[in-house]
Amino acid sequence: TFCALYFAQGIPWGFMAVTLPAFLVTEYGVGESEIGYLKGVILWPWSLKLIWAPIMDTFTFRPMGRRRPWILAAELLMSVTLLGMLGIEDLPGNIDLLVWMYVIHNIFTSLQDVCTDAMAVDLLPPDEQGKMNGLMWGAKMVGRGAGMTGLAFVLEFHGLDACIAIQTVLLL
Numbered sequence: 001t002f003c004a005l006y007f008a009q010g011i012p013w014g015f016m017a018v019t020l021p022a023f024l025v026t027e028y029g030v031g032e033s034e035i036g037y038l039k040g041v042i043l044w045p046w047s048l049k050l051i052w053a054p055i056m057d058t059f060t061f062r063p064m065g066r067r068r069p070w071i072l073a074a075e076l077l078m079s080v081t082l083l084g085m086l087g088i089e090d091l092p093g094n095i096d097l098l099v100w101m102y103v104i105h106n107i108f109t110s111l112q113d114v115c116t117d118a119m120a121v122d123l124l125p126p127d128e129q130g131k132m133n134g135l136m137w138g139a140k141m142v143g144r145g146a147g148m149t150g151l152a153f154v155l156e157f158h159g160l161d162a163c164i165a166i167q168t169v170l171l172l
Contacts, residue, residue, distance in 0.1 A: 002132055003139035005071065005116045009109050010143020011151070012082065012167050016102055017042055018148045019163075023155055028092040041099050045106035052114040067119035074112035079171045081105035082164050091160075 021039060024030040061069045081104045088094050088101070116136070124132055151163045 002116060002120050002136050005075075005112065006136040006140040007143040007146075008075065008078075008171050009113060010140040010145075011147040011170055012078070012105060012109070013042070013140075014144035014147025014149075015151045015163060015167065016105070016147075017144075019152045019155060020160075022152075023160070024091060030092050030095065034095045038095065038099055038102065041103050042106055045103055046110045046113075048107060049110050049114050052111050053118065056111075056115060056118065066122065067115050070115040071112060071119065074108045074115060075171055077108040078105055078112065079168045081108065082168045082171070085164050086161055 017039060021030075021035045024038075025035060056067070056070050060066050064072075081101055084104075085098070085101050088097055091098060120129060120132055120136070147167075151166065154163050154166060
């Protein structure tokens with residue numbers, strides 16, 4: 001489960017960081033400054049990890065466990081932000097909207113990351129945490145590769161909507 005959650009983080013990351021910017025440059029001639037801006041905003045929401053843990057620890061829904069409601073909410077909201085990208089017409093003309101979708105998506109991804117780490121600490125014995133952390137990071141890297149390479153093929157042959165649909169299904 002931990003690896004699956006990290007894999008789910010990696011796919012949109014790889015797609016948003018590499019595949020989609022390359023597509024925007026080659027297909028629409030989007031400039032370097034817009035691509036730099038687009039890629040730069042991916043990192044900002046990860047600074048919110050500092051505040052997620054205290055919020056998550058303060059507000060819990062015990063019948064579902066301490067972390068599960070947060071993980072489910074984060075995954076659902078990550079999916080919603082991807083679905084929001086389906087409606088973007090004229091991508092080059094709506095870079096600002098796409099940037100905001102990136103930001104919002106990565107806010108929920110950073111929340112899911114913190115929740116998954118906290119759940120691992122809660123559930124795993126200390127002697128297994130290091131090994132699992134390595135496995136989780138590896139799963140995220142495999143997800144990034146799938147997001148970059150696999151979705152590049154999907155984008156080439158089936159278009160952007162198919163890429164977004166696949167990511168959404170995987171997250172759900």
